[in-house]
Amino acid sequence: MQAPTDVSAGLSSEEAAARLEQHGPNSIATKRKLRPVVAFMKKFNSPLLIILMGASVLSFFTGNPTSGGILICMVLLSVVLDFTNTYRSERAVEALVARVITTATVVRDGVEQEVPLTSIVIGDCVVLTAGDVVPADGCVLEANDFFVNQSTLTGESVPVEKGPSRLQAAPAFDVSAEHVVLMGTSVVTGYAKVQVVRTGRATEFGKIAERLTAAEQDTDFERNLKKFSTFVMRLTFVMVIVVFGINAAVGRGWFDSFVFAIAIAVGLTPELLPVIMSVSLSRGAVRMAKAGVIVKHLPAIQNFGRMDVLCTDKTGTLTENRIVVVRYVDVSGTRVDDVLRYAYCTSAFHTGVPNPLDEAVRQYKAWDVRGLTKVDEIPFDFERRRESVVVDEGQRRLLITKGAPEAVFRICGHVECERRALPFDDAERTRAHETFTRMSTEGYKILAVAYREVAVRPGTYERDEETGMVLLGFVAFMDPAKDTAKDALAELERLGIGVKILTGDNELLTEKVCRDLNLPVTGVMTGEQLRSLDSLGLRKAVVETTIFARITPEQKERVIRTLQEVGKVVGYLGDGINDAPALKAADVGVSVNNAVDVAKETADFILLKKSLRVLKDGVIEGRRTFRNTMKYVLMGMSSNFGNMASMVAASAFLPFLPMLPPQVLLNNFLYDSSQLSLSSDRVDDADIVKPASWNLHAIRKYMLVFGPISSLFDFFTFGFLFVLFRNAEHQFQTGWFMESIATQVLVIYVIRTRKIPFLQSRPSRLLLVNTLLVVGIAWALPHLPFARVLNFQPLPLLALAGLLGIVVAYLLVVEGVKHWFFRRTPAA
Helix, strand or coil: CCCCCCHHHCECHHHHHHHHHHHCCCCCCCCCCCCHHHHHHHHHCCHHHHHHHHHHHHHHHCCCHHHHHHHHHHHHHHHHHHHCCCCHHHHHHHHHHHHCCCEEEEEECCEEEEEEHHHCCCCCEEEEECCCECCCEEEEEEEEEEEEECHHHHCCCCCEECCCCCCCCCCCCCCCCCCEECCCCEEEEEEEEEEEEECHHHCHHHHHHHHHCCCCCCCHHHHHHHHHHHHHHHHHHHHHHHHHHHHHHCCCCHHHHHHHHHHHHHHHCCCCHHHHHHHHHHHHHHHHHHCCEEECCCCHHHHHHHCCEEEECCCCCCECCCCEEEEEECCCCCECHHHHHHHHHHHHCCCCCCCHHHHHHHHHCCCCCCCCEEEEEECCCCCCCEEEEEEECCCCEEEEEEECHHHHHCCEEEEEECCEEEECCHHHHHHHHHHHHHHHHCCCEEEEEEEEECCCCCCCCCHHHCCCEEEEEEEEEECCECHHHHHHHHHHHHCCCEEEEECCCCHHHHHHHHHHCCCCCCCEEEHHHHHCCCHHHHHHHHHHCCEEECCCHHHHHHHHHHHHHCCCCEEEECCCHHHHHHHHHCCEEEEECCCCHHHHHHCCEEECCCCHHHHHHHHHHHHHHHHHHHHHHHHHHHHHHHHHHHHHHHHHHCCCCCCCHHHHHHHHHHHHHHHHHHHHCCCCHHHCCCCCCCCHHHHHHHHHHHHHHHHHHHHHHHHHHHHHHCCCHHHHHHHHHHHHHHHHHHCHHHHCCCCCECCCECCCHHHHHHHHHHHHHHHHHHHCHHHHHHCCCCCCHHHHHHHHHHHHHHHHHHHHHHHHHHHHCCCC
16 A cells, blocks of 8 residues: 655645544454353353262252352362453453553644544654654655554564655555554564554454454363263263162162262262362462463463463563674674674764664674764765764774665775785675575574775765765674573473474574574465465474464464464463464463563463573472362262262162262262362472373263272172161161261372382372371261261271271272273373
8 A cells, every 4th residue: 555645745625534433443352341240151151160069059959058158169170260350361462452542743734733543544643753653554655764663463573664665556554664663562673654544443453452352262171071971960960860769679668769869969979079179279370370470371280281282472581672783794704803893893983773783792892993084974874774983083084884784785995805805806705795695594584794994174064975985794693592402302302392483583593593492493484375275274283393484463363363273281481462363372471570471471371580490490380389289079979979879779689878968979079078188299200291181081081990890899798788787777777977087088198109009100288188187087987976877887906807808908909990091092
């Protein structure tokens, strides 16, 4: 899109008003707020919460208000934690809006005037100077020494030079073009007039805001939790129907059968799962804070442990986010001090607004310039792409120039090599170009340096003096790789996490950084190449490609979504506005303390220091938390399920209920109480060396293997107790209550590790004390004065010894089967 020739004169007030009416105000996306009550109620749509709410109602109905109250508290705790995170995207958009200035300078009716940001329209001529924030997307009409910092939108670490298009025809609006400036970027130096071509939601900035208002997608952990909850719901429903039908068929009465079926349903429900997750996550958040990771969204800790791909930007994460001098050579590639010394003269005597390259030259080495006197300066401009200074060095007066190599080559007649001036003929020009190209392909930002003697005369020196120069060589700059990043990348690799670079910066520079960090590069793709791929092609490319360079925020998000489609759990580390959609899309969004507000609002975690080493600590903590949560799931789906199944089967053959409903609920309460300390348990080193996995198929298989073992020993117990006590109903129920709670609780020592319990892997002290205390209470209950209220009766020593032998035998068998199971199912 090309501006009319008279566009710098601006629009009339009438035309601006008409365009404002046509295109709408220059404001980015806003999100319709949900009423708090509606938003809160929507949090109750989880299958697991529906199960728990149903169980709580039934507990009240069957005369067990304590269990019902506990279940309601757990539901409310889970919902409140979720509700507090509902408005993160809304706050992110508000932070994005706050970043944009509220007024801008435009030319209206032929004069410059301040107008509200929202009043800027397509076709307006905006005047920009150093320190301004660009108020809309536009094309540069005229510029002088105009550099823009657009790192927050594109990821480029160096301010970008902008100026009018050099094309004769109307150029396309390409966001990476040298004549295009984008809303939300900031002016570092110079002056420009810009014609507005996009406003509001149509700007790149507005598109990012639109992405942030999109509905939250479930993370990988949340998706798997819903699948698990649905599985439990179906299993519970089937069990209730079967139990009710069996007991009604054997003549126990409809009401008694219903009450017993409900007790079984409550026993099958993993009601403590939300609490154990919340406690584990809270403990994990505290430990992560000590490691320099602030947790904003607790459930994301689970995803942290499951992450197997980390996508990250380059600038400031893999690099120092500062420009330094790395080489200074002549056209043959030989180091020559004069190249840097002459570059230092231009930087030291530069009087314009400071820029990073001049600062890097000055900081690299401070040359003594006391013998030099500045005579004049020819400032940088976009057309020449170079700058010059004139200095007296005693015996002679020199014109020293540095700038873009192609621009400096055009004004050179000689080249200095080994302190000899040679004609800058085709052969030398080819050699210089090859050296420049080779250094560029290594990822360096290159400036060429040239000089010549000029006549001593009064007055100023003009641009046409820049001719017949002697080419000295090149100064190479780059944002160097962090010293700590190499070890951190190696640690992430050992933890089974692949790293991919998503950056708006140059692919050559990014490859150079990866080489310096020993990060294997299996493939490189640019935004233009990515744009041409269909969904199938991209699914293959995201697996095989390490570097995605010069990509837009939308493309970053697309890469992450595609990685998730192929089964990856994706983390993203970024700190700019351009990173916000990717942070939101990722299963684990990570930003840093000095990031822009919108990135911090969108992220799940904030690093107090932008370091991959800190990330590694967070990953390990996430895996510990996930593993401890999975211990409870495996417990519930093995011994707990086995006991409930045994109860169903026994109720069909015994002349009385194997356990009364209040005893079932008490059993379930004591069992759950023993698991509250699981969040403090130790995790084996072998369980954190690779991403944790929620494998519903493996959980079902685990249940089908270990559940029947529990049932088998329950049947041994039934036989033992029935033979011993015959028709002594309450003693039978007491004996099975004691065996059931002991096997359910103590088996955690076996299930919590793949190693040999106590010998190779010890539980935490709190878990040990808590589980033994619960079993002790359960075995002491029949001997307490109020035992008859629960229909418990004391058992003789022979019965206690037999039950103890059954419990020990059960634990030994489970330990043996465990090793067989994990050899056959290593992914469980």
